[in-house]
Amino acid sequence: MTITFLIAPDFSPERFAGWHMLNTALQRRSGVHLHLVTPATAHEQSEVMATGQADLVYANPFDAVDMIRTQGYVPFARPAQRFDEMVIATGSESGVATVEDLRPGCRIALTENRDVKLIGLRLLEPADLAESHIEWVHVDSYQAAARKAIKGEVEAAFFLADAYASLTKLTRSHLRVLVESAIHDISHVLLAHPRLAGDLAAIEKAFLGIGQIQGDVELLDALGFPHGFEVMSQEQAEFMIDLMDTLLD
Structure with missing residues (x-):
């Protein structure tokens, strides 16, 4: 089984190699085959999402709100100490x-x-x-x-x-x-489609383990996430969604 891993198209070009390094590390540590998809624009991202094939998504907070509320995606992690200012x-x-x-x-x-x-x-x-x-x-x-x-x-x-x-x-x-800005409560989010329930534990463990193995420093530096990833609970996601609603009002 191949899992499609889609990355929001708002990272800097120099981070491109970092996402490929991460994808390779995740596959090796989880035993799950991941197909990395890096759309160049929001329009391209929408086209991929419309196919229903995005299993894992690194989503910006605005898109995450819709994906959690209307599409049933499950939040499970986010970059540690890395907020969207x-x-x-x-x-x-x-x-x-x-x-x-x-x-x-x-x-x-x-x-x-x-x-x-x-x-x-x-x-x-x-x-x-x-x-x-x-x-x-x-x-x-x-x-x-x-x-x-x-x-x-x-x-x-x-x-x-x-x-x-x-x-x-x-x-x-x-x-x-x-x-x-200095909001400190809005961040990109890692989301999993409900169909991944059987594989999510292994994938989540792999994400949270990034940074704990010798050599991971280079990977995290390439990503621009010096502190790796941390758990994001449903409750934390709901808090962020409420904050986004407040900003929209």
Whole structure:
């Protein structure tokens, strides 16, 4: 039996090798054959999900809410001490110095990462900006968002904090952070389809064991998860879902 392991398409390009290293380690330690799927965009992810073949999913919090509530996916783990914070930044030569300097009609670059947009809208509240007040400029990557901000093609850009930190030092030197979230309760989640009930124990044990064997440091460094993975209970998932609902209100 082959299990399809789908990864949300919002990790930095340099983490690609890390996911393949993880997939290899999980197969070896669980005895389960995993087929890694790394869609390039949210649209591609939706197409894979529509086939019903995604057995394991590393999902962003926004997608996780729907998958748990309507599709019956079971949360079982998440990256330890790794929360989904986001950054709003502008070009260093921009006249925008604070969030309050953003005005209705401003252009903001963003990817298809919906939880980043959700948190970003909350961070824009001091500027009295609602979603309809903004000209959204959609891009395929955080690198593209950075380029548009640096060139002055947008007044600001939304970034997943980890993605912003992974930009090159040169790129970051041409950007100015306006604000960074500090929610600490929202994270990507590892989910299992209910049909995996018989195999989940072995898979969960393999995930939670990453970091406990010599040589795992290189794997975790490649992933950007220095503390490995930790258990995520249904209760913890429900708390996160409630928080997401609050942000949506």
